[in-house]
Amino acid sequence: MIRFDHVTKTYPRSTRPALFDVSITIDRGEFVFIVGPSGSGKSTVLRLALREEQATSGAVLVAGQDLGRLPLRKVPRLRRDIGTVFQDFRLLGNKNVFQNVAFALQVLGKSGHYIRQVVPETLELVGLDGKAKRMPHELSGGEQQRVAIARAVVNRPSILLCDEPTGNLDPAISLDIVHLLDRINQTGTTIVMATHDDDIVNDMRRRVVELSDGVVVRDEEDSLYLPKGDVG
Numbered sequence: 001m002i003r004f005d006h007v008t009k010t011y012p013r014s015t016r017p018a019l020f021d022v023s024i025t026i027d028r029g030e031f032v033f034i035v036g037p038s039g040s041g042k043s044t045v046l047r048l049a050l051r052e053e054q055a056t057s058g059a060v061l062v063a064g065q066d067l068g069r070l071p072l073r074k075v076p077r078l079r080r081d082i083g084t085v086f087q088d089f090r091l092l093g094n095k096n097v098f099q100n101v102a103f104a105l106q107v108l109g110k111s112g113h114y115i116r117q118v119v120p121e122t123l124e125l126v127g128l129d130g131k132a133k134r135m136p137h138e139l140s141g142g143e144q145q146r147v148a149i150a151r152a153v154v155n156r157p158s159i160l161l162c163d164e165p166t167g168n169l170d171p172a173i174s175l176d177i178v179h180l181l182d183r184i185n186q187t188g189t190t191i192v193m194a195t196h197d198d199d200i201v202n203d204m205r206r207r208v209v210e211l212s213d214g215v216v217v218r219d220e221e222d223s224l225y226l227p228k229g230d231v232g
Ligand SMILES: Nc1ncnc2c1ncn2[C@@H]1O[C@H](COP(=O)(O)OP(=O)(O)OP(=O)(O)O)[C@@H](O)[C@H]1O
Pocket: 011, 012, 014, 017, 018, 036, 037, 038, 039, 040, 041, 042, 043, 044, 045
């Protein structure tokens, strides 16, 4: 589903690569945490998968497409198959919950009939039934992130990329959010989540890819935030 093959990424005007010789293969349906200290390259992995950035060398393949060879006109179609969730929610403040989620379908030209059917189903999936008419400022942080997740999955993408999705939430709410992501993963969606949150990683026991200074230093199934024997 997502493959990085000896990927190095050096940003313009930067001397040190943000990622160096990174090879990762993520299969369809996996749930993978990307962990590592600030600046280790987690967001860069997600940006490359979205083709917001391009590899300096090596290949990035997503859903069978080599992103280094993907013509610009095909990038929107790639991104339609990838939902994104960020730390800061990024909701439209002048639209209510229903409208925020519906907007993702309107820009794809879906019919009003389809939108009126699918948006309530998605709000129910994320635990927001009954809150469709609330404005973002009338919601808690956890509820706002649920809206963002509904918007990201309403089009049923095969991949969901989450960049520190619990970074602005307190611990109990963070666990609720990641359990929601787990439920979405169980419907077949591949999930890649960059996080600093050791409680979440330890609770979930999924695959952990750890970056340090742009290099993969660990890639383990069923893992903890810190590997065995690591006292740091
Ligand atoms: N647009 C950019 N131009 C130049 N350097 C960048 C750019 N974006 C990121 N970097 C650098 O690349 C490295 C990796 O950054 P990245 O944002 O991927 O790390 P991260 O692990 O996601 O960090 P954080 O946890 O703080 O979000 C850092 O050294 C950062 O300063």
